[in-house]
Amino acid sequence: xxxxxxxxxxxxxxxxxxxxxxxxxxxxxxxxxxxxxxxxxxxxxxxxxxxxxxxxxxxxxxxxxxxxxxxxxxxxxxxxxxxxxxxxxxxxxxxxxxxxxxxxxx
Numbered sequence: 001x002x003x004x005x006x007x008x009x010x011x012x013x014x015x016x017x018x019x020x021x022x023x024x025x026x027x028x029x030x031x032x033x034x035x036x037x038x039x040x041x042x043x044x045x046x047x048x049x050x051x052x053x054x055x056x057x058x059x060x061x062x063x064x065x066x067x068x069x070x071x072x073x074x075x076x077x078x079x080x081x082x083x084x085x086x087x088x089x090x091x092x093x094x095x096x097x098x099x100x101x102x103x104x105x106x
Contacts, residue, residue: 010072022079024053025067031057044068046102049082066102 009015024042036042040055044066053068061067068080084100 019072022051022053022068022072022075023056025056025058025061027059027061027063027065028057029063030066031055044080044083044102046083046100048085049078051078051080051082053080 024044026036026042031037036055036057038055038057041052042055043050043052051068070080072079083102088094
């Protein structure tokens with residue numbers, strides 16, 4: 001998220017207002033068959049968990065890929081972290097939060 005530094009500043013009310021609601025970028029060709037329109041509340045899930053975000057349709061993402069920012073604190077629900085494995089990456093022992101398979105968007 002452009003207004004947080006990972007989760008630093010995510011609890012600052014001014015930064016939360018500037019950031020707005022959690023969004024999920026979806027290619028229109030993926031959203032249309034699912035009946036998803038811009039602004040719809042969507043649920044993203046896999047075997048680890050689920051989170052909800054507001055749909056933003058854009059051709060800036062590849063078909064078959066959805067994008068959400070990291071760094072938010074939960075707002076009574078879950079964040080993108082709910083679908084990410086709790087392990088270290090095999091290369092560089094870093095976070096695996098940048099590439100996660102999800103089965104469901106709706």
